[in-house]
Amino acid sequence: MAAAQPPRALPLLLLLLCAAFSFHVEAAHGASGGAHGLGVNYGRVADDIPSPRRSVELLRAAGAGSVKIYDANPGVLRALAGTRWPVSIMVPNEIIPDIAASPAAADRWVADNLVPYYPATRVKFLLVGNEILSDYSIANSTWARLVPAMENIHLSLRKRGISSVKIGTTLAMDALADGAFPRPPSAAAFRPDIAGSVVRPLLHFLNGTNSYYFVDAYPYFVWAGNNLTVPLDYALFQGGRTRYVDPGTGLTYTNLLDEMLDAVAIAMAKLGYGGVKLAVAETGWPNGCDYDQIGGNVHNAAIYNRNLAARMAKNPGTPLRPGAKMPVFVFSLYNEDLKGGPGTERHWGLYYANGTAVYEVDLTGRRPLCSYPPLPAPENNTPYKGPIWCVMSPAASKKLNETAVGNALSYACGQGNGTCDAIQPGKKCYLPNTTVAHASYAFNSYWQQFRRTGATCYFNNLAEQTIKDPSKCLQTPYVLKVQSISFLFGHAVSICNSFN
Secondary structure, eight states: OOOOOOOOOHHHHHHHHHHHHHHHHHHHTTOOOOSSSOEEEOOOOSSSOOOHHHHHHHHHHTTOOEEEOSSOOHHHHHHHTTSOOOEEEEEOGGGHHHHHHOHHHHHHHHHHHTTTTTTTSOEEEEEEEESGGGOGGGTTTTGGGHHHHHHHHHHHHHHTTOOSOEEEEEEEGGGBTTTTOOSSGGGOOBOHHHIIIIIHHHHHHHHHTTOEEEEEOOHHHHHHHSTTTSOHHHHTTOOTTOOEEOTTTOOEESSHHHHHHHHHHHHHHHTTOTTOEEEEEEEOOOSOOOTTSOSOSHHHHHHHHHHHHHHHTTOOBOSSSBTOOOOEEEEOSBOOTTOOSSGGGGOOOSBOTTSOBSSOOOTTSOSOGGGSOOOOOOSOSSOOOSOOEEEEOHHHHHSOOHHHHHHHHHHHHTSSSSTTGGGSTTSTTOOSOOHHHHHHHHHHHHHHHHGGGTOOSOTTTTEEEEOSOOOTTTOOOOOEEEEEEEOTTSSEEEEEEEOO
16 A cells, blocks of 8 residues: 655645644644543433443443433433543434524523433533434435534523533534545545535634544444455454555555545645644444454454554644544444344444443553453454355344234335245245244345345344354244244244243
């Protein structure tokens, strides 16, 4: 990845250096970067995760320095009281239009969701919405109302004399025209559909309130989509001699995250707001993934987060903004098993849902990297090329939810052409007449038809991928006791209870 240094684009370089200078000065005077230790995103889209108070203990054990939640949950905010951690709370996407239209609605939200807990809970950031510019279904209803909603929230805080809470919003890397990997970073720019109408007013607001541009930046996704050209070590902060030189600025990069952050900073500078501070709202690496994904494993996740913590403890900034301090939040506290989508979505946690650590990590970055115990060897850093099936998961098979399985079967069998014909009475895959066998057939038949257009093997946490050939019409190996009932899609199947 090494590149010869070309002639520099002087006008762009001068523009960026002027913006970067303000960050160097601010860092020298102790710009706020939060408490010691990386922040943690505390998501709760999961079954049976520990209580908020136990979660605080786990956050402390990991060395967390701040906490970000995706709402303003009262139990969580009460549990965080007295911890002195900077806390980030969030206004849900769906109420942004109402808050934009009514200062009174904004004030009620602040009164109900911030005032009862502040300042005992040290709320530092109030984020209005989560990645709304990635959701085209709300483009007409919400995008243009983002900044007015932020302004109304700000007005409410000022009226109450609350000046220490900064207002922002989180945006994914797809706010840039070239998405998460605009190489070179100097070529980065915001998407034309949002640059002038949404992002410029947003940057004006952030600049005027001395707040941060919160970006969700995941080197994992960039590497996974470009693993033939981007070395894994470069994405894991282990690049060694690997370097990338931006031909537009001459800046040298030693890791992928710095490239992504400087791309955002450069895009902001092109809109005239190169001085707006950056915060990393989400970053991390998945500790597991589906068979048709790559590199999601405990080894890589531990290496990424350990190296990230050690790096950020030194406040290095980026090549464009050396020494600039920034809040950084790792995603996430728990593996969240109720999140839909591909397998990576459910495998970002520092902890399993039962509260045991997925791997050891010190988010303060003070623990020597050589002191950690050995990690399991990665087994999926290259793409799996064999056959894959989608079947009902063992966990769902053992705890059958008749309604959930019936709904999933109805959905799968109602899609495509002949998706479930083979499991109709008298057809070749009708036997064994069990719920598990029929559900596995339906899930797999649906997934094989639609996986290339974005379908996932999930079915509301009922299904999982396997590379073990189920054969014989996906017959499962479980010993089953059968009770026959009729399901909605019009043929007899059975409800099965697994023996212990």
